[in-house]
Amino acid sequence: MTVSPSTELPSGARPSTVRVLALADSDSYLKWAACLLDALPPGWTARTAVVRSPITPSADQIRAALNGSMTAEAEVLPARRLRRVLAEYEPDVVLLACTGPVVETLTGIILGRGGPRPVLVSGLPGISVPASERAWLFRSAADLFIVHSHREVAEFTEIARGLGVRGTVGRARLPFLDPAPPKARRDRVVFATQAKVPVARGERRRVLLALAALAERRPDLRPVVKLRAWADEQQTHRELHHYELLWRELVAEGAARSGALTFDTGPMREHLSHAAGFVTVSSTAALEAIAAQVPLLVLSDFGVNAEMINLVFEGSGCLGTLADLEAADFRTPDQSWCAANYFHDPVDDDWTAHLSGLVAQARTGALPVPVRLPYPGGARARRRARMRLEAPAAMEVISAVRQARQRALKA
Template sequence: MTARVLAVADSDSYLKWAAGLLDALPPGWTARTAVVRSPITPSADQIRAALNGTMTIEAEVLPARRLRRLLASYEPDVVLLACTGPVVEVLSGIILDRAGPRPVLVSGLPGISVPASERAWVFRSAADLFIVHSHREVDEFTGIARALGIRGTVGRARLPFLDPAPPRPLRDRVVFATQAKVPVALDERRRILLSLATLAGKRPDLRPVVKLRGRADEQQTHRELHHYELLWRDLVAEGKVRAGALTFDAGPMREHLAHAAGFVTVSSTAALEAIAARVPLLVLSDFGVNAEMINVVFEGSDCLGTLADLEVGAFRTPDRGWCAANYFHDPVDDDWTTHLSGLVAQARTGGLPAPTRLPYPGGARARRRARMRLEAPAAMEVISAVRQARQRAAGG
């Protein structure tokens, strides 16, 4: 059996995830990739970095109205909605409200999803297949689906970007992987930068690199209120750090890890990439280990450490048992392509069940705003910029 897949992403992290998944499609299947325009559309550099190391060579950026035409001309058997939850909900409606046979709808989450989120499932309730990445995540999201009456199947896939680049002879970088959402507080982010600067002073053999998801003028999946690069400039201006102590860079994470002697994050799926690349690491616990910090999954991993550990380069090696239970399961346990093939066969006989369509979280007003993000992204960018400026002013 062959099939056509259309992957639609809306941000750099989801695009990276989608491109990796497409590499694992059954032989003979073909795919096309697009980025739907919104206030978080990745830049050209971010798109190149997201596709690095995959077989996807291009991703056309297009508005939602052109996506409708692409659906009509390409006639995909499968649509992979690799987007943030509100965008998945809106695009699901556009696809399901079209006349004629519908494609199989697939969605999922591009990284660590512990604890499982009911809200994430509600946005994706129309999906026939919901892809996550560990035994624990499958169990938790399946339980949520049963409780909510969602018909979709939960499938397991090994995170698609865990194949590292070959290590380089010189491994002297300490890579700090930023996360837009955590920590939130300005002083906490400054503390991280100060500790990296301390490491640079104590360990001249190591070169700290702040790996950015986007430059200060680029968009990310999640809004970043206090950008690390701007905070560093403030610290330099205040005379608290030496200007050249840290390097700020973007580009593919796999290339940074190929040069890395150590890795640090507060919460990032890149920690799993570091484990796959056999780079010793630290997941910082100074700001809490809980669902809000998106790092509770690292309990029992032997990877948790502190800023004091970072300042002396005391990195960790993860527990093997934890790895097997969390994201590093045997590849034979992956079942998402089996589920997908079965759903495509069902669709061709008209046997797909009616999709579940739960009410939009936050109600009709929130849904209208989500549609506006797709249909008038420029206007929403202005509104978002004003809101961020007010938040910065309120935060001092």
């Protein structure tokens, strides 16, 4: 939902309607924010914006991220305009749906304005097992930290207690687990890519070759590589070896048949509505597949551990291998695992109740003083993060110069 700034109120007055300003910096965080806003209490209003940075999503990515939500649009604005937006909109709540360094930088801008402050909300848009202390360090000033399972709430609450931060950890069912209606023809095998894992070029080529082998063995199935972004688009995390480019290499080498795989973007829920099977190395989209009752595989060939971001799938019954993929041997998850991990009863969700209480505190001036812990990496890293946000074009030039110097030294 997107609303225009309201009419002016008398000095010192607060509107009766609770206003939420949602700020995102990437497509995945924007999708998460838009879906969370759909669950706000009745009568609350929201405004959504993407803060310009080196990972700003394209117009197509923004449309895909908002697909299926009630948020109609998200303006893209530079960080230097944030103070003006805050002054115009006067939000009761600011949802910082951004990567950690951006959350920390925006927090500094918001708290540096002086006067009554809004409730600060942040969180993580997907699977967050095992819980990370680093995630809390960037978000230590948050009044409410949103995660998505009983296990995550317990782990992040324990970390908060150890760090001495005052924020509450709230639970929300992952907001994009409502599937699109299935189509009559379900003939796709959807591979959900992940920018961070696997890292090695050779491992990614193995995945593509397994999908190509599936295409040859099962002409009734159409493997679709569902990309988070095309090779020339930005995404939340940097992708060193893009699948689209690796596939072109394999075809040029004669290792795979051109046309065996289809590459596409767009909303995952639409792809799953056509899917007969789903596969990933590590992606929150696996949970979307479970919700859509699509048999799946979470590949274990490259390890099952925190580094691969797939540790949570131990005991799920969904782990499998590239050989299973070639044979189209997909799995149905264990129901007890589902109940403990992301598919809890919606009545267990408590984030909106926590948020309502915090808004009431804010309106009486009773919000606690936020705790801002030392920046991971120190003051120099904090300055660099702020420059990336406030002068992304300059940082891109600096990065390009550094890369050129590195190449020259290696030559």
